[in-house]
Amino acid sequence: MNNLVLASSSTEAASLEDARTRLAEAAGTVRTLGSNLVSAAANPAGGELAATDQGALVDFAEKELLPLAAALAAAFQSADSSVASIKVIASLAASHNTRLVSTTKELEVQESPVKMVHAGGALQEAVTVFVDQASELVLPALAQNPAVTLSELLPTRTSATAAESAAPAQGGCACGGHDEPGLSELDTRVIPHAIRHATIFGALEGLTTGRGILLVANHNPLPLLAQLEQRAAGKFTVDYVENGPELWKLSMVRN
Numbered sequence: 001m002n003n004l005v006l007a008s009s010s011t012e013a014a015s016l017e018d019a020r021t022r023l024a025e026a027a028g029t030v031r032t033l034g035s036n037l038v039s040a041a042a043n044p045a046g047g048e049l050a051a052t053d054q055g056a057l058v059d060f061a062e063k064e065l066l067p068l069a070a071a072l073a074a075a076f077q078s079a080d081s082s083v084a085s086i087k088v089i090a091s092l093a094a095s096h097n098t099r100l101v102s103t104t105k106e107l108e109v110q111e112s113p114v115k116m117v118h119a120g121g122a123l124q125e126a127v128t129v130f131v132d133q134a135s136e137l138v139l140p141a142l143a144q145n146p147a148v149t150l151s152e153l154l155p156t157r158t159s160a161t162a163a164e165s166a167a168p169a170q171g172g173c174a175c176g177g178h179d180e181p182g183l184s185e186l187d188t189r190v191i192p193h194a195i196r197h198a199t200i201f202g203a204l205e206g207l208t209t210g211r212g213i214l215l216v217a218n219h220n221p222l223p224l225l226a227q228l229e230q231r232a233a234g235k236f237t238v239d240y241v242e243n244g245p246e247l248w249k250l251s252m253v254r255n
Contacts, residue, residue: 019150022198023068030065033060065100065127076090096126096138183253204252215248238252
C-alpha cells in the first residue's frame, strides 16, 4: 500500500507510519502485560502478584490506549459525515473507543486471579482488533483528510514506561508450556514485517526486572539487536537458545 497516495501530504504519510508504529508498540506491550498477568495468576502466591500485574495492564490502557482510541474517535468530528465511507469508519472508531473503555473497566474491578485473566484476555482481544483496524482503516482515512494533522492528533506518550509502573517480578513465570522456563514466547514469524520491530519493542517495554520473552525468528535478528542496543543499552540480557540454521530462539530478559 502506497501511503503517499493515501495521505494528503508527504508529512502526513510520515505521520501515518509513526502512528502505526506507535499502535504496534502498544499492542506488543499489552501482549507482554497480559502474559505477565497469566503467569502471576498461575503462581501459588498468585493473588498479590496478579493484582500487581492487573494494575500495570489497567494503568497502561488508561494512560496510552484509551487516549489513543479517544483521539482517533474525536478526530472524525471535523470530517465530512455525509460521505458514506467516512461515516462507517467514524462509527468504527467510536465503537473501538467504547469497547476499550468497557474492557479496561471490567478488568479493573476484578478481584480473583481467574477473573482477572479472563478480563485481561478480553482486553487483549479488543486491543488486537482496534490496532488492526485503526492501522488499516481509521488512520489512512484521517491521513487523507486535509482538516486533520496526524502529528498533532495523537496524545503525548506518558513518561513512565509500562515496566516502571509495575513492581519487579517475583519468582518468575509459573505458566509453563514454554521452551525456556519463565519466558513468554513471541513468534515473530506471524507478525507483519512492517510492524515487526515495533511490536517486539512494545513487548519488551512491558517487561519488569527479571522477566523476559523467548523471541522466535526465521533468521538471525542482528538488525533488531542493534536497534535494541541503541534504544536500551544494557537494559536487557540476550542469549541464543537456538542459533539456526532454520530457526532462531533468543532469551531476552530485562535487567
